[in-house]
Amino acid sequence: MNEQKNITLLKEIAELLNEETEMIPMLNGALNKLLRGTNFKAGWIFFINDKGKSQLVAHEQLPEALQYNDCQHLNKGGCWCVSKFRNKQLKKASNIIECQRIESAIENQVGDHGGITHHATVPLQSGGERFGILNVAKPNTVSYTEEELELLESVAFQLGSAIKRIYLTKQEQQMALVEERNRLARDLHDSVNQLLFSVTLTSRAGIEMTEQQDLKDTFRDIQQLSQAALSEMRALIWQLRPKGLESGLIEAIKSYAEMLSLNLVVNVTGVLQLPTRVEETLFRVAQEALNNVRKHAGVNKVEMYITVTATDILFVVKDEGSGFVNDPDMKLPSIGMQSIKDRVHTLGGTADWVSEISKGTELLIRIPY
Known part of the structure; x- marks a missing residue:
């Protein structure tokens, strides 16, 4: 019965991950489905960068103590799970013997901790890329079963693949944006920029060709305005296409x-x-x-x-x-x-x-x- 229930849950999570295109709503949605479909009562996700700095990016159904002051105790201090991830020792879903962040929240008496004292953790990764960790917990539980840890690993595998997909999509969008900027910069340079340059040359020639002072002044004004517009256009092209940044x-x-x-x-x-x-x-x-x-x-x-x-x-x-x-x-x-x-x-x-x-x-x- 539990096996069929887990398969249904994994299918629902997979469908959500395939539909979402934004990172944070996707993570919170997956966490919400995981908690509703299991006995886990709280969940949170850290992203951990190459320098080992952790960031709380998603959480669902945290008890009052862990939510206190914008999740203050989850955002500060040390934790076995983050440390093991940094040292590349966290390979699979594991029981946490102790969590300094949860202990700190309980010791400071900042609210009801809902019986949550320990959590399970699993790395989020896809191939050789590592993104962070998924933590889940339930009241009055020190150790989680093999079946629960196996389910966590399946969910983490799905999440890791979805995170990588979104990162790749964002990179493609950034590349498309750069290409569009480059195209627009080329168009501005080849058309408007050249026209302004022509106006500058024409007005300069007009100054030399006439003897009437009023016309000279008019051509000089046109020359100055076109030169100012040309300078603004060049600056705009630079902003569209940061030439030289390479x-x-x-x-x-x-x-x-x-x-x-x-x-x-x-x-x-x-x-x-x-x-x-x-x-x-x-x-x-x-x-x-x-x-x-x-x-x-x-x-x-x-x-x-x-x-x-x-x-x-x-x-x-x-x-x-x-x-x-x-x-x-x-x-x-x-x-x-x-x-x-x-x-x-x-x-x-x-x-x-x-x-x-x-x-x-x-x-x-x-x-x-």
């Missing part, structure tokens, strides 16, 4: 600053071996920050500091230009600044500005790493 983040930022006629001084502390997503985000932030300097600061010298630590990336852009009134309670004064904040928040980071009239502006970015 040569490294620093070189790409320097090239962009040079295109804007800015004198950029870069100071780097630590080793720049950044994930692609972080690198592109920093490049986009640098572009926006340099654009703001060119348009609003009234100076052409910019200092940039990049510091990489074991846990964070600190990215600072500083100028001694005109500055602005920076009221943290007011809406950001430009779309570009809001764009910077949104990009950084997507990576779990923070963006802050320190500025004063006539004393320059300092942009401070911090991204967890």
Whole structure:
């Protein structure tokens, strides 16, 4: 009877995993089905990166003590399961002898722990790729049966394959986005960019061909406007297609600053071996920050500091230009600044500005790493 019930449960989970395209709803949905179809009463999932840093990404039906303060005790402290995963010693579904995170929640008396003192754990992986761990628990249970552990392994196998599928899908979407950006950048360069360049040359010729001062002034205005539009277009093409990023983040930022006629001084502390997503985000932030300097600061010298630590990336852009009134309670004064904040928040980071009239502006970015 239990065997048939488990087969039905695995089928339901497989159907959900095949339908979902977003990671967190998929994990929570699978956890929910697992708990409803078994005697397990609580479940949670950690993703663990290559550096061994764990992140609680999904949970279902946690008791009050474990939910306390946004799952404070599950997010902090050590645990046998995470340690064994980091050391590549967690190969299959296992009983946990003790869990420091659960013990900490119970000792601090932050709420009812629902009789949960121990949990079972299983690694989430697909082929040679390892993603994290799935933990489940039920009240007043110290050890879980072989049948329960076998079911966990089956569920973990399904989850591992689904996680890899979503990662691959996201990568394909990112590649498609880059290709579309490149196509649009080429189209802008081959059409609008060339037309603006032609207008610039034509207006310059008009200045030389006429003796009438009014016409000269008109052609000169057209030339200046078309040159400004051409500069904006080139900057837009750069933002669509970060040409030179393949040569490294620093070189790409320097090239962009040079295109804007800015004198950029870069100071780097630590080793720049950044994930692609972080690198592109920093490049986009640098572009926006340099654009703001060119348009609003009234100076052409910019200092940039990049510091990489074991846990964070600190990215600072500083100028001694005109500055602005920076009221943290007011809406950001430009779309570009809001764009910077949104990009950084997507990576779990923070963006802050320190500025004063006539004393320059300092942009401070911090991204967890």
